[in-house]
Amino acid sequence: MKVTILGSGTGWPRRERGAPGYLVETAQEKILLDFGPGTIVRLLQVEVSISEIDFIFLSHFHPDHVTDLIPFLFATRYQLGYQRREPFKIFAGEGFHNFHQALKQAFGHWVEPPTGMMKVLELSTQYPSAFLEPPLEIRSAPVVHNPESLAYRLEHQGKSLVYSGDTDYTPNLVELAEEADLLIIECSAPEGRKVSGHLTPSLAGRIAGEARVKRLVLSHLYPPCDEADLITPCRRYYDGEIIIAEDFMTLTL
Ligand SMILES: [Zn+2]
Numbered sequence: 001m002k003v004t005i006l007g008s009g010t011g012w013p014r015r016e017r018g019a020p021g022y023l024v025e026t027a028q029e030k031i032l033l034d035f036g037p038g039t040i041v042r043l044l045q046v047e048v049s050i051s052e053i054d055f056i057f058l059s060h061f062h063p064d065h066v067t068d069l070i071p072f073l074f075a076t077r078y079q080l081g082y083q084r085r086e087p088f089k090i091f092a093g094e095g096f097h098n099f100h101q102a103l104k105q106a107f108g109h110w111v112e113p114p115t116g117m118m119k120v121l122e123l124s125t126q127y128p129s130a131f132l133e134p135p136l137e138i139r140s141a142p143v144v145h146n147p148e149s150l151a152y153r154l155e156h157q158g159k160s161l162v163y164s165g166d167t168d169y170t171p172n173l174v175e176l177a178e179e180a181d182l183l184i185i186e187c188s189a190p191e192g193r194k195v196s197g198h199l200t201p202s203l204a205g206r207i208a209g210e211a212r213v214k215r216l217v218l219s220h221l222y223p224p225c226d227e228a229d230l231i232t233p234c235r236r237y238y239d240g241e242i243i244i245a246e247d248f249m250t251l252t253l
């Protein structure tokens with residue numbers, strides 16, 4: 001799997017760090033983890049067309065994680081551009097159908113893809129889920145942020161990638177991330193400035209350490225994180241490789 005960080009930022013708009021969006025590529029599939037504002041433009045910058053997106057995993061419905069879904073759905077209606085024939089699939093926590101319904105109330109049928117083009121799988125927000133989506137093995141687990149919040153684990157050819165979405169400390173994420181090759185974890189606030197429902201570097205390190213992950217990426221970085229030392233507090237709990245996310249960074253696993 002190849003991971004491209006499209007947006008290492010948050011809900012606070014910045015030129016340096018786009019809103020959350022991660023591209024995961026296998027030999028055949030193109031997968032998006034979250035779909036924050038600006039993700040489409042960044043996909044185009046790495047020369048990926050929205051026609052190529054097979055799977056979209058949404059962590060939760062905060063605007064910084066989902067709003068490029070609106071232009072994406074609208075664009076699927078442009079027959080000269082959107083050439084895809086097989087359906088794309090959206091995975092999200094319970095409530096996605098209501099969320100899409102509300103978008104349709106606002107935008108009408110303009111956010112409805114051509115018939116049969118969009119498949120949706122709502123996953124439990126109470127319990128972990130596990131299923132096959134060949135060639136991927138997928139697991140999800142509820143995390144502590146919004147009622148619909150999920151973290152995801154993608155396995156492909158013996159390699160595993162875990163994405164936390166937004167969350168506070170939770171044993172669910174430790175369990176989901178157990179011995180993962182790569183954990184992309186939110187780290188919204190620097191040490192000493194914790195915000196409820198989010199992590200600090202030490203808590204991110206604790207999760208990575210308890211889960212014994214092989215590599216850790218700190219992402220979802222608000223501006224104060226860029227002026228702080230994130231590594232030292234994280235290192236207290238985790239002795240593996242720690243990477244501070246940057247937009248357009250690629251990681252191979
Ligand atoms: Zn967020």
Ligand SMILES: [Zn+2]
Pocket residue numbers: 060062145166
């Ligand atoms: Zn959020």
